[in-house]
Amino acid sequence: AQTVTQSQPEMSVQEAETVTLSCTYDTSENNYYLFWYKQPPSRQMILVIRQEAYKQQNATENRFSVNFQKAAKSFSLKISDSQLGDTAMYFCAFMTGETSGSRLTFGEGTQLTVNP
């Protein structure tokens, strides 16, 4: 079974600064996907960024980037130039590379607060 661990229940950062959220996972699979989802106070789940395990290049989406260390099974999220709207719960998630019925396994989340 796959597990996802987020060791930081809460984090805070000043507006315009950079923050890194940590995530580790455990799997015996070789083909899988990793995700970061954002859940603002509205509770809507929003996909922030996705990484395919077979790609060595770290994914980036504007101010969001990841540091994917496959051997260490680590997948951290870096948010640059933090904005007040980045305040949310952030979930790391894992999915195997099955073509059907793929299940998304979530970590327990990190509550990020961006302070003005």
Place this chain on the structure above:
Amino acid sequence: SQTIHQWPATLVQPVGSPLSLECTVEGTSNPNLYWYRQAAGRGLQLLFYSVGIGQISSEVPQNLSASRPQDRQFILSSKKLLLSDSGFYLCAWSGGGVREKLFFGSGTQLSVL
């Protein structure tokens, strides 16, 4: 474009009453469909998923059941609610050749009293 509808947004039910939450997807065909539950301040737990009409897989034994009577309709049900069924329920779908991307509905906050 694809959209997912989930209702109601909020529901308060007495213990022992039945439950029916509905989720529908528009703009796609043969999606994978999922029901997740989120306890307060916690991560999401997968309850059920479906890869086709009438095909339901359960991830955890519980008081709930799911059905998929139509291609783009996913229903979460219970015959008798328990206090422990309280939580935030999210429906999600994936498909269109990119099945690893899940798109979530807006959720239902269920309070069982």
